[in-house]
Amino acid sequence: MTALVLNADYGAQAHEESGHPERPARATAALQGVADLHLGDDLVVVGPRAARREELARVHAAGYLDELGAFCYGGGGDLDPDTYATPDSWTIAVQAAGAGLAVVDALGERADGVGFVVTRPPGHHALADRAMGFCLLNNIAVAAAHLVDAGERVAIVDWDVHHGNGTQAIFWDEPRVLYVSTHQWPLYPGSGTPIEVGGPRALGRTLNLPLPPGATGDVVRRALEAAAPTVEAFEPTWVLVSAGFDAHRADPLADLALSSGDFAALAALAGGFAPGPGRVALFLEGGYDLAALRASVTASLSALLGEPSAAEAPTSGGPGAEAGPAALEQFHHTVEALASGEEEAT
Amino acid sequence: MTRSIAVGFDGSPDATRALRVALALARDAGATTWVLHARGLLEERDASPAAPAVVSETVTELGLDPGRVRWRVEDGDPCSVLLRSVGPPVEAELLVVGRRGHGRHEGLLLGSTSLQLVEHARVPVVVVPAPHGE
Numbered sequence: 151m152t153a154l155v156l157n158a159d160y161g162a163q164a165h166e167e168s169g170h171p172e173r174p175a176r177a178t179a180a181l182q183g184v185a186d187l188h189l190g191d192d193l194v195v196v197g198p199r200a201a202r203r204e205e206l207a208r209v210h211a212a213g214y215l216d217e218l219g220a221f222c223y224g225g226g227g228d229l230d231p232d233t234y235a236t237p238d239s240w241t242i243a244v245q246a247a248g249a250g251l252a253v254v255d256a257l258g259e260r261a262d263g264v265g266f267v268v269t270r271p272p273g274h275h276a277l278a279d280r281a282m283g284f285c286l287l288n289n290i291a292v293a294a295a296h297l298v299d300a301g302e303r304v305a306i307v308d309w310d311v312h313h314g315n316g317t318q319a320i321f322w323d324e325p326r327v328l329y330v331s332t333h334q335w336p337l338y339p340g341s342g343t344p345i346e347v348g349g350p351r352a353l354g355r356t357l358n359l360p361l362p363p364g365a366t367g368d369v370v371r372r373a374l375e376a377a378a379p380t381v382e383a384f385e386p387t388w389v390l391v392s393a394g395f396d397a398h399r400a401d402p403l404a405d406l407a408l409s410s411g412d413f414a415a416l417a418a419l420a421g422g423f424a425p426g427p428g429r430v431a432l433f434l435e436g437g438y439d440l441a442a443l444r445a446s447v448t449a450s451l452s453a454l455l456g457e458p459s460a461a462e463a464p465t466s467g468g469p470g471a472e473a474g475p476a477a478l479e480q481f482h483h484t485v486e487a488l489a490s491g492e493e494e495a496t
Numbered sequence: 497m498t499r500s501i502a503v504g505f506d507g508s509p510d511a512t513r514a515l516r517v518a519l520a521l522a523r524d525a526g527a528t529t530w531v532l533h534a535r536g537l538l539e540e541r542d543a544s545p546a547a548p549a550v551v552s553e554t555v556t557e558l559g560l561d562p563g564r565v566r567w568r569v570e571d572g573d574p575c576s577v578l579l580r581s582v583g584p585p586v587e588a589e590l591l592v593v594g595r596r597g598h599g600r601h602e603g604l605l606l607g608s609t610s611l612q613l614v615e616h617a618r619v620p621v622v623v624v625p626a627p628h629g630e
Binding site: 171214217218221229230231232279280281282283284312315336337338339340341403404405 | 506534535536537538541570571572573574575576577580606609612615
């Protein structure tokens with residue numbers, strides 16, 4: 151099977167701040183992880199393109215887009231204690247958002263392959279009108295909205311160690327998008343509890359599976375397996391993955407305990423939700439240990455492509471074995487309670 | 497009657513000014529003050545920093561009952577943490593935040609916790625400006 155990889159080459163432009171963990175070397179490490187698969191002709195590099203304003207405006211407020219551009223062109227600076235922008239960041243962020251569009255369009259035309267969108271800055275914390283958590287534009291949301299606009303039903307699986315609050319908020323009341331997240335909790339950004347289940351038009355379209363610090367791969371797998379009936383009942387026509395690799399045990403920003411081999415299992419699970427070939431794409435989110443990022447990318451793609459890889463052994467035995475199923479039960483109770491409340495109100 | 501006031505506090509001079517205003521308002525209203533520190537992505541996760549001395553010093557200076565002032569560390573960005581504080585356990589009925597001094601991005605919603613709060617909060621917001629000239 152073919153891998154369609156977008157290698158966003160930013161040339162001399164820079165989205166970088168001295169000492170910040172969200173740095174250009176991350177993209178290099180992810181691409182090295184792809185190269186380690188030695189795919190030969192099965193690797194297709196998709197050329198990047200800038201997202202058009204109307205494509206960004208599906209998920210971002212017009213005023214925010216104007217201000218972010220002006221802020222960057224005006225010299226940039228800190229947008230919050232975690233998030234920076236440089237004079238080049240607007241151009242780069244628009245390319246990053248366009249990268250996802252280019253990959254899903256290429257997959258759609260081929261009706262084959264697996265997409266991997268190697269871009270930065272990451273996107274899943276970015277809200278409709280606010281940058282946060284290293285994220286400026288919500289890349290996966292821009293791609294999902296593009297697909298929804300074309301009549302598709304999109305399941306977003308977010309296995310980044312942090313909850314994707316921005317993606318959740320953007321699709322909170324959108325019944326054609328299902329958002330499923332496994333993440334460490336408590337942890338930044340503080341959202342992502344099982345009682346967050348979606349808005350009135352989309353009850354049950356948000357499923358959060360928070361896991362305790364120290365959770366190992368078996369715990370995360372069990373949580374995602376527990377979510378499978380919900381995803382299957384949604385009948386997605388596309389699966390997009392917020393593929394952060396900061397749940398790896400070597401990552402400096404969080405405390406889950408996964409190995410690269412665990413990401414292979416997660417990728418296989420997520421890929422299994424797709425209705426057929428050419429309908430799954432991974433978007434790079436977090437992952438700040440370069441060696442772990444590289445190995446985890448290799449493992450994830452190898453699982454999706456059916457290629458062998460020498461990933462680390464899967465991990466098991468960490469805390470929170472029941473956390474996923476318990477969260478799912480709480481999710482169902484909340485959806486039922488809210489649905490019956492809605493019925494009483496009408 | 498306001499029973500719960502939340503103030504964002506990051507240790508900066510702007511936040512300290514906001515803290516003083518929040519505590520004075522709470523004293524006059526007989527309210528509980530929640531001093532909220534937003535723990536970002538880049539902060540140590542194991543450390544739950546204790547309230548800085550300036551908090552207890554200001555409480556004493558203004559003659560407040562220390563039992564009515566609560567220090568709380570919350571994961572998130574400053575804006576989200578304050579917006580969430582309208583829910584349990586804080587249930588803030590008034591938010592207080594300091595505004596940064598005059599900068600080259602003044603007036604932009606972007607990057608300004610105070611302007612974002614005013615835009616999104618469901619309860620009244622008090623924005624404490626920097627003194628003229630800062």
